[in-house]
Amino acid sequence: MTDIGACTVTVLDVIEETRDARSLVLEAPEDVRDRFGYRPGQFLTLRIPAAGGSGTARCYSLSSAPGVDPHMKITVKRVSGGTGSNWICDHVRPGDTLQVLPPAGLFTPERLDGRLFLFAGGSGITPVMSIIKAVLARPEGSAVLCYANRDESSVIFAAELRRLVERHPGRLQVVHWLESVQGLPTAAALAALAAPHADRDAALVCGPEPFMDAVADAMRDVGLPRERVIVERFHSLTGDPFAEPEPLPAASGGDAGARVTVTLDGERHSLPWPSGTPLLDVLLANGIRAPFSCREGACSACACQVVSGEVKMLRNDVLEEEDLAEGWVLGCQSLPVTEDVEVTYD
Numbered sequence: 010m011t012d013i014g015a016c017t018v019t020v021l022d023v024i025e026e027t028r029d030a031r032s033l034v035l036e037a038p039e040d041v042r043d044r045f046g047y048r049p050g051q052f053l054t055l056r057i058p059a060a061g062g063s064g065t066a067r068c069y070s071l072s073s074a075p076g077v078d079p080h081m082k083i084t085v086k087r088v089s090g091g092t093g094s095n096w097i098c099d100h101v102r103p104g105d106t107l108q109v110l111p112p113a114g115l116f117t118p119e120r121l122d123g124r125l126f127l128f129a130g131g132s133g134i135t136p137v138m139s140i141i142k143a144v145l146a147r148p149e150g151s152a153v154l155c156y157a158n159r160d161e162s163s164v165i166f167a168a169e170l171r172r173l174v175e176r177h178p179g180r181l182q183v184v185h186w187l188e189s190v191q192g193l194p195t196a197a198a199l200a201a202l203a204a205p206h207a208d209r210d211a212a213l214v215c216g217p218e219p220f221m222d223a224v225a226d227a228m229r230d231v232g233l234p235r236e237r238v239i240v241e242r243f244h245s246l247t248g249d250p251f252a253e254p255e256p257l258p259a260a261s262g263g264d265a266g267a268r269v270t271v272t273l274d275g276e277r278h279s280l281p282w283p284s285g286t287p288l289l290d291v292l293l294a295n296g297i298r299a300p301f302s303c304r305e306g307a308c309s310a311c312a313c314q315v316v317s318g319e320v321k322m323l324r325n326d327v328l329e330e331e332d333l334a335e336g337w338v339l340g341c342q343s344l345p346v347t348e349d350v351e352v353t354y355d
C-alpha cells in the first residue's frame with residue numbers, strides 16, 4: 010500500500026462563529042506533527058465520509074496562524090446543498106477524528122513584513138485571517154482588509170478583527186462592505202476604495218468567483234501589477250484524492266519513458282518517469298511524499314517548477330499565464346515531453 014501522506018487528526022473543539030459557520034480546532038498526532046507545519050493562507054484537504062464507504066474530499070483553509078495559534082483551525086461555512094460543509098457543520102463534534110492531507114497551497118504572501126492589501130468575500134476571510142494574524146505577530150508589516158459580506162450577521166471573526174485593530178493601531182485597517190447596505194461590490198466601487206492603497210506591496214484575494222473577478226479588475230484599474238495580485242481559487246473536487254495511486258506501468262520496449270530529477274525538502278531524487286504517468290504518481294509510488302490535494306488540476310497544492318526539460322499538463326484550472334511563464338506546473342497533471350526533466354518543489 011502506498012503511503013500518500015494522509016493522517017488522522019483529532020477535533021479538539023468546535024466553535025460556532027456565525028449561524029452558518031463553524032471552526033474546527035484540530036490536533037495532529039505527535040509522530041506526524043512535523044508534516045503539519047504550514048504557511049499562513051494554506052489549506053487542509055478533508056475526507057468527507059459517505060454512506061456505503063466511498064467518500065469524497067473537500068479543501069478548507071486554515072484560519073489559524075503558525076506560531077500564533079497553538080493548534081490548527083479550519084473554518085467552514087455552510088454552502089446550500091454542499092456535501093462537505095453541511096456534513097461538517099451537522100456532524101463533527103469534539104473528540105471526533107478526521108482523515109486529512111497535510112497543509113498545502115500557494116495562497117500565502119511572499120513576505121509577512123510588507124504592506125498587504127487583503128480582500129475577502131464571505132468565508133474567503135478564513136485564509137486571510139491566518140495571514141493577518143501572522144503579519145501582526147511580527148514587529149513589522151501592515152494590512153488593509155476589505156471584507157465583503159451579505160449582512161452584518163454573516164460577518165465571520167467580527168469581534169476578533171475588532172480586537173486586532175485595537176491591539177495594533179496603525180497596522181490593521183478593516184473596511185467592511187455589506188451588500189445589504191452598499192449593494193454588490195463592483196469593480197468600479199472597489200477601485201475607488203482601493204485607490205488610496207494602490208502602492209501596497211501585494212494584494213491577496215479570496216472569496217466567491219464574481220467577487221475575485223471584480224477585485225482583479227479593480228487592481229488592474231488602480232495600477233497594481235498583475236504579478237503582485239494573488240488569488241485563491243477553489244474548485245469542487247470530483248475524484249477521491251485519498252485513493253491509492255495507480256501502480257506504475259512496467260517498462261516496455263516501445264516506451265523508454267523519461268528520467269526526472271526532483272528536489273523536495275532539500276533532497277534530490279533521480280527516477281524513471283513512464284511517459285503516460287503523472288509526475289505526482291511517480292513520486293508517491295517511489296515513497297516520496299510530494300505535496301498534493303485534489304489530484305485533478307484544480308488546487309495548485311502540487312505546484313512545482315521546471316528547472317530544465319519540458320513537460321505537458323493534462324489539465325490546469327489554477328495556474329495563470331504568469332505562473333506558467335515562470336515554469337510552474339502541476340505535478341498531478343504533468344507528463345514528460347523531453348527525455349530528461351528536472352523539477353523543484355523547494
Ligand code: FES
Pocket residue numbers: 300301302303304305306307308309310311312339340341342
Ligand atoms: S493536487 Fe490539486 S492541482 Fe494537483
